[in-house]
Amino acid sequence: MKLSALSGDWDDLRPFLPPRTPWRMSGIGLTAFLGGLTESLILVLVTLTADSLIRQQETISAGPLTLSRSQAVGLAVLLVVGRVSMTTISARMAARFASMVMRRAQHGLVTAYLASSHPGRSSRQVGDLSAVTVNHGRFTADLANAYTMVATGVCGLIAFGGTSIAVSPLATLVIALLGGALLLALRPLRSRSKRAAKDFADTARELSTEITEVETLHREIEVFNAAGPVGDALGTSVDQSSSRYERVRFLATAVPQVFQAAMLGAAVLSLFLVVNNPEAVDLASIGAVVLLLIRSMSAAQQLVMANQRVIEFSAYARTLGGLIDDLDAAQDHFGEERPPTLLPLHLEGVRFTYDGSTEVLDGLDVEIRAGDLVGVVGPSGAGKSTLVELLLRLRTPTGGVILTGSTASDKVAPDEFARRVAFVPQHPALITGTVAENVAFFRDVGDERVRAALRLAHLLDEVEALPDGIHTRLGADDRALSGGQRQRLTIARALAGDPEVVVLDEPTSALDAISEEAIRRTLDELREDRVVIVVAHRYSTLRSCSRILVLRDGRLEADASPQEVARHSEFFQAMVGDASA
Numbered sequence: 001m002k003l004s005a006l007s008g009d010w011d012d013l014r015p016f017l018p019p020r021t022p023w024r025m026s027g028i029g030l031t032a033f034l035g036g037l038t039e040s041l042i043l044v045l046v047t048l049t050a051d052s053l054i055r056q057q058e059t060i061s062a063g064p065l066t067l068s069r070s071q072a073v074g075l076a077v078l079l080v081v082g083r084v085s086m087t088t089i090s091a092r093m094a095a096r097f098a099s100m101v102m103r104r105a106q107h108g109l110v111t112a113y114l115a116s117s118h119p120g121r122s123s124r125q126v127g128d129l130s131a132v133t134v135n136h137g138r139f140t141a142d143l144a145n146a147y148t149m150v151a152t153g154v155c156g157l158i159a160f161g162g163t164s165i166a167v168s169p170l171a172t173l174v175i176a177l178l179g180g181a182l183l184l185a186l187r188p189l190r191s192r193s194k195r196a197a198k199d200f201a202d203t204a205r206e207l208s209t210e211i212t213e214v215e216t217l218h219r220e221i222e223v224f225n226a227a228g229p230v231g232d233a234l235g236t237s238v239d240q241s242s243s244r245y246e247r248v249r250f251l252a253t254a255v256p257q258v259f260q261a262a263m264l265g266a267a268v269l270s271l272f273l274v275v276n277n278p279e280a281v282d283l284a285s286i287g288a289v290v291l292l293l294i295r296s297m298s299a300a301q302q303l304v305m306a307n308q309r310v311i312e313f314s315a316y317a318r319t320l321g322g323l324i325d326d327l328d329a330a331q332d333h334f335g336e337e338r339p340p341t342l343l344p345l346h347l348e349g350v351r352f353t354y355d356g357s358t359e360v361l362d363g364l365d366v367e368i369r370a371g372d373l374v375g376v377v378g379p380s381g382a383g384k385s386t387l388v389e390l391l392l393r394l395r396t397p398t399g400g401v402i403l404t405g406s407t408a409s410d411k412v413a414p415d416e417f418a419r420r421v422a423f424v425p426q427h428p429a430l431i432t433g434t435v436a437e438n439v440a441f442f443r444d445v446g447d448e449r450v451r452a453a454l455r456l457a458h459l460l461d462e463v464e465a466l467p468d469g470i471h472t473r474l475g476a477d478d479r480a481l482s483g484g485q486r487q488r489l490t491i492a493r494a495l496a497g498d499p500e501v502v503v504l505d506e507p508t509s510a511l512d513a514i515s516e517e518a519i520r521r522t523l524d525e526l527r528e529d530r531v532v533i534v535v536a537h538r539y540s541t542l543r544s545c546s547r548i549l550v551l552r553d554g555r556l557e558a559d560a561s562p563q564e565v566a567r568h569s570e571f572f573q574a575m576v577g578d579a580s581a
């Protein structure tokens, strides 16, 4: 076994290795070696005992020892107990090692995802993170396991081979030479196996994101009667995935078996040599060598199989590590300042481009003071949501600066910023948990604050009418609440931290009139010593705004009171006209 060939793949595993890995591996190897040695001694004892029976001798001489037959059997029993203990300890350590690698790979990926910046996270396809965490995490652990198989295989080979050398150096030498030659001959298969494994890992990952898409769109698929073509497309992907799997499995099974068959030939050849060697014609030695060589062969076969598994699984570890690297490369670098207030908000020449060429925001200059309730309107694609993400620091302006108070927005400490700036998305997303947990959203918010936030969001009465009040459990896509109630819940979530700035991106675009009116009242009541910025396209939501910004093609077309904007902005006139029509 060429260990240098395995070291490249070891690098794929390196980021996930637990502390004291060399010690762990040595422990696994040592117990495997001791186990192999114990088993070798058992085999030698058995052949010597059989030999003594055939020769009708009363004693057995094993090296310096002379034993009675029953002593030999007693010793063999003791050795069996030792063998079982060693195997158990080795297996326990190997399982622990692999599970630690799995924990580090999966936790490392999820942590990297959470620590990455919004652009880094949102450039990934939905479903990819879960596919890679679960599948690739598991197979990275299998890679670790393959390496422990390498360690136990090598140590077993040394134990059996060493004993075999002690019994008959010649036969062992022949076997070792043939084994080495065979491994060299099998090398081209290695790169083929490697490619097959990588192809399969990639296909499995794509298949998984396709399936996530089907799950997300299951309603549309039925409504648009697309189940047939979608099923066909999935079938094609499944076919591709399974034919690639077939290749991987074939190589993984065939290579060790071809190797084993060839090694068997080598063993027969060496036996022939032993038999034809005058001083080695000794029944006990022949018996012991045959048994030891068979055991050496299975250790060698385990090595070849472990090598195949290393090839098969290293692709997964590499992909997982690569994803972590990508996520790590996309990091926000915020400051540590804690200004007394984040108001007023001041946008100075703010620009943004996603692709480096099209300016989605093309030099915005706006000042927003405490007490402002600012409506943002504009046609679809005007850059409203992009502006929202810049205000939330989810993205960084590619030009200009956003001042929060007298401090550049990106200089404010993350926890401070999170406490003072809140967000209500267009589509409310709930977590599985109680109403109170949904409002608190992993922050330290007590029941009283939860109730106050629900009251502000005009939702408290409806929540208290639920079976367990604010402790009623909700699912992620809970039908117990209407769309409007869910949206008001996310408004309560935004208000629970008592923020200075509340940003809402089309919160009322899909709501019933009663919920919309409740939200409008909330916004109106909130504005006092805060800033509320709401992207909306319904006049009913906008009418209590103190200012309206009209955004068009990344530029401010108007920034004035609703009445004034209504007089001058064609877009606004059209929008209001639509609303009143």
Ligand SMILES: Nc1ncnc2c1ncn2[C@@H]1O[C@H](COP(=O)(O)OP(=O)(O)O)[C@@H](O)[C@H]1O
Binding pocket: 354, 355, 360, 378, 379, 380, 381, 382, 383, 384, 385, 386, 387
């Ligand atoms: N993640 C993104 N990557 C590339 N382009 C984007 C991305 N998000 C939005 N855009 C583009 O930026 C422009 C403004 O989008 P957006 O801010 O969502 O507009 P609005 O919310 O006003 O409809 C659009 O042309 C849109 O295609």
Ligand SMILES: [Mg+2]
Binding pocket: 384, 385, 386
């Ligand atoms: Mg938008």
